[in-house]
Amino acid sequence: xxLVIRVLGxxxxxxxxxxxxxxxxxxxxxxxxxxxAFTPATIEVTKGTVVTWKNEDTVPHTVTTGIAPPTFxxxxxxxxxTPFPSLSSGDGKVNSGRIEPTQSFSFTFxxxxxxxxxxxxxxAMKATLTVR
Ligand SMILES: [Cu+2]
Numbered sequence: 001x002x003l004v005i006r007v008l009g010x011x012x013x014x015x016x017x018x019x020x021x022x023x024x025x026x027x028x029x030x031x032x033x034x035x036x037a038f039t040p041a042t043i044e045v046t047k048g049t050v051v052t053w054k055n056e057d058t059v060p061h062t063v064t065t066g067i068a069p070p071t072f073x074x075x076x077x078x079x080x081x082t083p084f085p086s087l088s089s090g091d092g093k094v095n096s097g098r099i100e101p102t103q104s105f106s107f108t109f110x111x112x113x114x115x116x117x118x119x120x121x122x123x124a125m126k127a128t129l130t131v132r
Pocket of ligand 1: 036060061062084119120122125
């Protein structure tokens with residue numbers, strides 16, 4: 001009886017291993033947001049991959065897919081940054097909302113294609129992610 005349980009257990013583990021290998025998703029991909037930049041700026045992942053961005057800056061950022069709105073001219077030195085430009089929600093495919101400093105945002109890419117994204121707070125921050 002013990003042998004039967006052992007054999008069944010081994011078969012089950014084998015089945016789980018085969019199932020895991022059959023999954024098309026690549027390993028989770030870790031991205032950083034640091035120095036007002038997405039790093040790496042260009043990546044390619046396989047369908048089903050979980051991509052996580054960690055904000056290592058001291059200000060909030062977003063991961064927002066779509067076309068970045070035009071950037072505003074730099075403020076004169078000492079000027080108040082308000083009124084703040086309204087945050088673009090992009091094309092709606094991926095919209096993290098504010099990712100506070102030290103916080104992370106994850107998204108599972110189940111659709112193939114090229115995703116251009118930007119930071120809605122700082123639209124000059126842009127990057128590209130391709131899912132194949
Ligand atoms: Cu930002």
